[in-house]
Amino acid sequence: MSSVSATGELPIVPQYGRQTLSDLLPSIAYQFGVGDTDRLGLGAGEQWVVVLVDGLGTEQLEQVASRAPFLSGELRRAQVITAGVPSTTVTSLTSLGTGLPPGGHGVAGFTCRLPETDEIVAPLFWSSAMTAREFQPEPTVFEQLAGQGVAVSSVMPSRFEGSFLTVAGLRGGEVVGIDDEADQLLRITRTVEAAERSERSLVYCYERELDHCGHAYGWRSQEWLDCLIRIDRWCSWLRAELPEEVRLIITADHGMVDVPDDRRLVVEAEPDLLAGVRQLAGEARFRQLYLEPAETPRAVARRWADRLGDAAWVRTRDEAVAEGWFGPLSDRVAGRFGDVVVAMAEPAAVLTEQMPGEFDLVGMHGSLSSAEMLVPLLQPE
Known part of the structure; x- marks a missing residue:
């Protein structure tokens, strides 16, 4: 899955222990x-x-x-x-x-x-x-x-x-x-x-x-x-x-x-994206997906990556951990992080009707x- 957005930006991975x-x-x-x-x-x-x-x-x-x-x-x-x-x-x-x-x-x-x-x-x-x-x-x-x-x-x-x-x-x-x-x-x-x-x-x-x-x-x-x-x-x-x-x-x-209105995807309007997703959390620029037990994180991540393209950095939890996104992941808290995480790479957002307050936001963060x-x-x- 691509790490480069359409604007050429790479994700800023924190240097924990040195510069965070x-x-x-x-x-x-x-x-x-x-x-x-x-x-x-x-x-x-x-x-x-x-x-x-x-x-x-x-x-x-x-x-x-x-x-x-x-x-x-x-x-x-x-x-x-x-x-x-x-x-x-x-x-x-x-x-x-x-x-x-x-x-x-x-x-x-x-x-x-x-x-x-x-x-x-x-x-x-x-x-x-x-x-x-x-x-x-x-x-x-x-x-x-x-x-x-x-x-x-x-x-x-x-x-x-x-x-x-x-x-x-x-x-x-x-x-x-x-x-x-x-x-x-x-x-x-x-x-x-x-x-x-x-x-x-x-x-x-x-x-x-x-x-x-x-x-x-x-x-x-x-x-x-x-x-x-x-x-x-x-x-x-x-x-x-x-x-x-x-x-x-x-x-x-x-x-x-700042996220313009025409760069906002409402996930409930995209049933293919919700296939196999049991719960949604996070924020509009960092959506966390918790999957049905029989679902494969890699397959869901691929589906989201295909839909969002260069607008998002999509990772399975294991991939995000391997890249250092969260720092060392404690077993005590691992299940709190999504099986798949969707981080927006461009001025765009993935909204959910489960969190109606997101629709009123102009400025956002999380990615x-x-x-x-x-x-x-x-x-x-």
């Missing part, structure tokens, strides 16, 4: 004597603030550089890292928190199959009886550092405290809840206070608005640009308020692709294109 979002916190932890490698070469620091801007891809920032002078100015001297696969928030945030690739922590996408109960579950909207710690039992880097006496804080909307995703992927340390996300001064104040509460500290700060604007209006919209301008100013303000010795990292969980996978690792001084 999952390598960030282990690199910081090394500065506190936890772990054995500074994977990203960050260098020394005793106080750290990590700001994650949901949806801020490197390519999008480059294309509007003049409108976001602080962030784009830092981009000129920054590392570029990648998200994991799929390039989606729940997977990326868990990779950030645990320091593990998706194949290790098992948060396999916006939705995925839970083999133990045969349910399709969504970590953002959890409905299964399985607890967050049962779903993702691996220790987080936050837990490890807090256990070594580092003052760990997470500055986030108050309603996220105790949420399934927070407990599964970001647990550990103190949650600093923000009731009003629009109160930018309060967020600055709380972040600075958290950084200064100990000589050894790590603060994680989550900014979610850009992703919402991208989904609703597209990343090329004025609404998205206005949001980025606000975030750019806020990040500049934060750097000015933080003491000089506090290391500031600004990164993201994924980028985004292995450079627009979705490449994220900045900014270190403003």
Whole structure:
């Protein structure tokens, strides 16, 4: 099956352990004597603030550089890292928190199959009886550092405290809840206070608005640009308020692709594609197919590849694992990943009526294109 799209693009396969979002916190932890490698070469620091801007891809920032002078100015001297696969928030945030690739922590996408109960579950909207710690039992880097006496804080909307995703992927340390996300001064104040509460500290700060604007209006919209301008100013303000010795990292969980209406396939309108498929999950740009027991993954993958052509990178699970898409795949979570995965290579999407919210999205992500996978690792001084 072809790896090259009609535009000549190859899938961006993450370099886990060297150049991905999952390598960030282990690199910081090394500065506190936890772990054995500074994977990203960050260098020394005793106080750290990590700001994650949901949806801020490197390519999008480059294309509007003049409108976001602080962030784009830092981009000129920054590392570029990648998200994991799929390039989606729940997977990326868990990779950030645990320091593990998706194949290790098992948060396999916006939705995925839970083999133990045969349910399709969504970590953002959890409905299964399985607890967050049962779903993702691996220790987080936050837990490890807090256990070594580092003052760990997470500055986030108050309603996220105790949420399934927070407990599964970001647990550990103190949650600093923000009731009003629009109160930018309060967020600055709380972040600075958290950084200064100990000589050894790590603060994680989550900014979610850009992703919402991208989904609703597209990343090329004025609404998205206005949001980025606000975030750019806020990040500049934060750097000015933080003491000089506090290391500031600004990164993201994924980028985004705007998908036009005429590049949207509705899978229910394609009965041949559903032959042998028992369950669908994932996202519109990274569809995961769970097959009937008698079905052969290779045959289903070939059928999808023939239909989608250069618009998609179609792989069986075994092929995707062999190519390194998910990192080493734990037996505990292998069944959460589709028997066949369909990653869109062009600005296109495979929608399903089982997830009606997808039809309202303009900007999407989840696949292995450079627009979705490449994220900045900014270190403003």
